[in-house]
Amino acid sequence: MAISKLTGTLVYVQLDTPKPCFDAEKGTEWKASIVVSEDDADEWNDAYPKQKAKEVKTSEFEEIYKIPAPFADQRKQYIITLRKNTKLANGNPVPPQYTPKVFQQKGKTLVEITSSVLVANGSEGQISVDHYDAKMGPVARLKNVKVDTLIEYVKPEGSGYESGSEFDSADDGNGGTVRVPEKAKTAAPKGKKPPVDSDDDSSSDPF
Numbered sequence: 001m002a003i004s005k006l007t008g009t010l011v012y013v014q015l016d017t018p019k020p021c022f023d024a025e026k027g028t029e030w031k032a033s034i035v036v037s038e039d040d041a042d043e044w045n046d047a048y049p050k051q052k053a054k055e056v057k058t059s060e061f062e063e064i065y066k067i068p069a070p071f072a073d074q075r076k077q078y079i080i081t082l083r084k085n086t087k088l089a090n091g092n093p094v095p096p097q098y099t100p101k102v103f104q105q106k107g108k109t110l111v112e113i114t115s116s117v118l119v120a121n122g123s124e125g126q127i128s129v130d131h132y133d134a135k136m137g138p139v140a141r142l143k144n145v146k147v148d149t150l151i152e153y154v155k156p157e158g159s160g161y162e163s164g165s166e167f168d169s170a171d172d173g174n175g176g177t178v179r180v181p182e183k184a185k186t187a188a189p190k191g192k193k194p195p196v197d198s199d200d201d202s203s204s205d206p207f
Contacts, residue, residue, distance in 0.1 A: 002131035003047050003140065006080060008036040009070040010127075013119040013145055015100050018086045026085060030100045032145050033081040034127050035070045041078030048140050053078040067122040082127055082142035102145045110146065119145070120153035 011033045018028035036044070041053040061069040061077045069077050084100050087093055102119060103110040119125075128143040 001047050002138065003044060003129055004131070005129065006034050006036055006040065006044070006127045008034045008040070008124075009067075009121075010034055010119055010123045010125050010145065010147065011065050011067075011079065011121040012081075013102065013123075015102050015114055015145060016118060021083075021085070028086045029083045030086065030142055031081060031083040032100070032127055032142060033079050034125075035077055035079050037071055038074055038076070038078060041080070044080055048138055050137055051080075051140055053080045055079075065121050080127075082129065082140060084130075084142040100142045100144055102147065104147045104150055113147070117150070118153040118155070119147055120151040123147050123151045124149035 013032040015030050015032060018030055021027060021029050036053070045052045055076045055078060056064060058069045058072065058075055058077055071077060084094070086099075101112050102114045102117070104113045104117070125145060125147040127145050130141045130143045132139055132141075
């Protein structure tokens with residue numbers, strides 16, 4: 001069964017600037033990770049056995065990700081990472097309409113914020129999935145990210161500085177700052193459901 005969306009706590013969303021692939025010969029890639037419930041992780045592992053969720057002990061999660069474990073009642077946290085290479089199989093760049101983007105839900109409107117806002121660990125949202133069937137089995141790759149509850153990451157240096165912002169923000173542990181909106185302080189992590197999606201979906205709705 002293909003999975004079209006994952007819902008949970010976002011971590012390491014890197015869509016603003018492509019990062020080098022682990023295998024340097026493959027070039028660069030966009031990637032994003034999401035922490036999901038154990039049930040959702042089991043469903044994912046069944047659907048994509050070659051891309052299983054990473055397991056991290058709950059007691060070690062905060063030290064690694066700099067946020068409290070989203071599912072504190074579980075012994076382990078389950079993190080799914082999705083990637084998309086910046087080049088197609090033929091070596092050409094991915095067309096702009098198919099590059100992964102970050103959207104924020106504002107009322108009934110989805111607003112693209114890929115280049116204007118950095119999404120910090122602990123934001124709540126969804127990752128949409130491109131599914132296709134390869135010779136070696138089903139494959140999932142990154143499609144888009146939607147942020148429902150945004151925690152903005154502010155780099156230590158840059159033009160994003162606002163005088164007095166140190167009084168309403170929290171240190172992320174790496175010298176940067178995360179701005180926590182009021183409603184995010186009480187928001188509880190979610191995790192649910194999946195159906196089907198197609199590769200390179202040209203629908204106007206990115207989710």
